[in-house]
Amino acid sequence: xxxxxxxxxxxxxxxxxxxxxxxxxxxxxxxxxxxxxxxxxxxxxxxxxxxxxxxxxxxxxxxxxxxxxxxxxxxxxxxxxxxxxxxxxxxxxxxxxxxxxxxxxxxxxxxxxxxxxxxxxxxxxxxxxxxxxxxxxxxxxxxxxxxxxxxxxxxxxxxxxxxxxxxxxxxxxxxxxxxxxxxxxxxxxxxxxxxxxxxxxxxxxxxxxxxxxxxxxxxxxxxxxxxxxxxxxxxxxxxxxxxxxxxxxxxxxxxx
Numbered sequence: 001x002x003x004x005x006x007x008x009x010x011x012x013x014x015x016x017x018x019x020x021x022x023x024x025x026x027x028x029x030x031x032x033x034x035x036x037x038x039x040x041x042x043x044x045x046x047x048x049x050x051x052x053x054x055x056x057x058x059x060x061x062x063x064x065x066x067x068x069x070x071x072x073x074x075x076x077x078x079x080x081x082x083x084x085x086x087x088x089x090x091x092x093x094x095x096x097x098x099x100x101x102x103x104x105x106x107x108x109x110x111x112x113x114x115x116x117x118x119x120x121x122x123x124x125x126x127x128x129x130x131x132x133x134x135x136x137x138x139x140x141x142x143x144x145x146x147x148x149x150x151x152x153x154x155x156x157x158x159x160x161x162x163x164x165x166x167x168x169x170x171x172x173x174x175x176x177x178x179x180x181x182x183x184x185x186x187x188x189x190x191x192x193x194x195x196x197x198x199x200x201x202x203x204x205x206x207x208x209x210x211x212x213x214x215x216x217x218x219x220x221x222x223x224x225x226x227x228x229x230x231x232x233x234x235x236x237x238x239x240x241x242x243x244x245x246x247x248x249x250x251x252x253x254x255x256x
Contacts, residue, residue: 040143041133045188048075050220052213053193060205064088068213072220077103079130080225095252100228101130109232110241112248118236120251122244134188140166141189147171156182156192158212165192187217 055067066086073079079101084093098111107125124130135141140150151167165182166189172178177198183189192215196208239247 036144037133039136040139041135042188043131043133045073045077045134045190047187047217048073048219049187049190050214050216050224051190051192052215054211054213056209058207059200068093069210070224072224074225075219077131078225079103080220080228082224082228097248098228098231099130100225100232101127103131106131109228110244111228111232111235112244112251113231113235114251117251119231119234120237120239120244120247121232121235122239122241122247124241134190135183137166137185137189141168141183141185142166151180153185154182156184156212158192158215161215163192163215 050070050072053069053071055069057063057065057067066088068084068086070080070082072081080098082096082098085095085097086093092115094114096111096113099108100111101108105125106128107123108127108130109121109123111119111121113119133143135143140153142148142150147170149169151169154165154167155162156165157163164185166185167180167182169180170178177196179194179196179198181194182192184192191210192212194208194210196210198206198208200206237247
């Protein structure tokens with residue numbers, strides 16, 4: 001694979017930071033639910049599920065990336081999020097970022113791999129930001145945080161089935177972002193689809209559009225979790241948590 005162009009490298013870095021930080025920024029405070037929030041959120045996903053989504057990332061530098069995400073939560077609270085990245089028009093992923101969370105320890109393993117290299121992995125224990133709060137459907141999937149506003153209820157069609165959702169607008173900073181999400185009223189206000197506008201680490205502008213592909217309610221396939229654990233166990237490089245983002249970008253740009 002050729003070295004990434006500068007525009008693609010910036011968009012890749014934005015994607016890594018976004019996946020690790022942006023969506024988890026709206027989850028809350030690491031030491032549990034604050035008293036003024038207890039009527040709005042829960043730490044427990046009400047039902048297990050598996051959601052597959054298609055994402056499109058665009059930047060003001062003209063780069064376009066496609067992503068496919070698998071998001072699964074087991075009844076015991078364990079979480080798997082796997083993100084495959086594609087460079088159009090190729091249908092073969094050039095990068096995979098996975099995160100596996102253990103609900104009993106609040107530990108998370110991060111794993112990144114490319115077709116040309118072995119995987120790089122790290123672990124964080126505890127990593128409470130990954131075990132996000134789930135807004136309550138009874139509160140229209142909003143929290144008392146500034147910048148969060150319920151707009152309306154609307155159905156989202158996934159695989160021919162209609163799923164009720166709360167449409168929520170949100171804004172934030174550090175990094176600057178604003179967006180609209182359609183959150184499931186059946187599954188712990190799970191984000192089914194969204195459009196997000198945000199700043200890249202270099203100060204540019206980027207957009208992420210998320211569309212649902214499939215949704216299954218019930219215990220996920222255990223093989224999904226077993227495969228990820230195998231990848232982590234056979235990774236060729238283990239780094240400290242604070243070095244993970246830099247190691248991923250280095251891996252993707254072949255050390256340049």
